[in-house]
Amino acid sequence: MADIPKSLNFRTANADDASALQQLIQAAFRAEDIDIAHIAKTVTDPDGDFLIASNEAGDVVATIAVSKREPDLARIFMLAVDQRWQQAGLGRQVLAYAEEYCQRTWGVTRLGLDALSTRQKLISWYLRRGYLETGETKPFPRDAYSDLDLPEDLVFVQFEKSISPLDV
Template sequence: MDRRTAPTFRNATEDDLAALVALVTCSYRGDTSRAGWTTEADLLDGNRIDADVLRADLQRPLSRVVVMEESAALVACAHVCADGDAGYFGMFAVAPERQGSGIGKQLLAECERIAGDDWQLPAMRMTVIDVRDELIAFYQRRGYRRTGVFKPFPYGDARFGLPKRADLRFEVLEKRLRAEALA
C-alpha cells in the first residue's frame, strides 16, 4: 500500500535553500540524476543552481520558487517570475525517483496558473539546452513551441555548471497562456 499523501504546493523560503540546491543538483547532475530521464550528466558537471542566485529569486518582486511536497518531503520545485511581457519558467526539478509520475506536469500547470491568472501575463517562456530533444518534446506536448531564438550558455560561470561540450546553447520556448496578443 502506498502511504504517500497528495502533493501540495507552497512558496519556498530561505530556510529551503540547501534542500532546493540539493534537489535541483541531484535531478540533473551526477550519477543520482541518471535514475530519472531529465539528467544532464553527459552534458554538464557541477552545480545546476547557486544558493545566492536562488536567494535573489526568492527576494525579487513577481518571482516565486514553488515547491511541491509529498508526505512532508520536497519532491519537486520550479521558479516562475515575470520577465517583461511574459512569465519565465525555470529551475524545474523533480526528484529522480519521482520523475514520470505526473507531479512535474502538475507543477508546470501551477506555475502557468500563477503567471496567467495571478499576474495576468499572456505567455510563459523558458530556455532549454537545445540538444535536449526529449525534454523539448515534453514541453511541446504541453503546448510550448520552439521560437528559433537562441541564447548563449554561460560558459565560464561555474554557478551554472561545468560544460562537457563546447556546443551548448539555450533555445527559447513559449506558450500562450491568455487570449491577449503578445507584444
C-alpha cells in the same frame, strides 16, 4: 521506487528553503554547480518565486521557479523533480501549477522558458505541453564550464506559450 504521491500540496518558498531547494535541483539536474545565491535571490525577488510541491507527508518532491519579466510575460525555469519520482507525471503537474500561478499572480498571457539544445526528450516534452520554439537561442555560458568538453553548437533554445487570461 517510492510510492508516487497521490496529491501534491504547493506553497511558495521562503529564505529557509534555499538550501533544500539547492540540493533537490542539483540532484535532479545531476549537477553540483547550482548557485544557492541565485536561488535565494529568486526566493526574495518581488517579481519571482520558487514554488514547492510536497507529498502527503510534507516531503518536498519537486520545485519550479517563476519570474515576471514583462507585463504580459513570465519565465519558468529550474523545474526539478526528486529523482525517485521522475517520469511519474509530477513534472506535468508542477508545470501546470506554475502556469496557473503566473496567470493568477501576475495576469500574464505568455509564458517563456528555455531548454538546452542537446536535451531532445525535454524539448519534445515542452512541445507536448503547448510550448513552441520562438526561433531564438541564447548562448550557453561556456566560460563557466571551460573544464567540460561541450558540443560546439550548444545553446539554449527559447520557447513560448500563449495562455488565456484568468477571469477574476
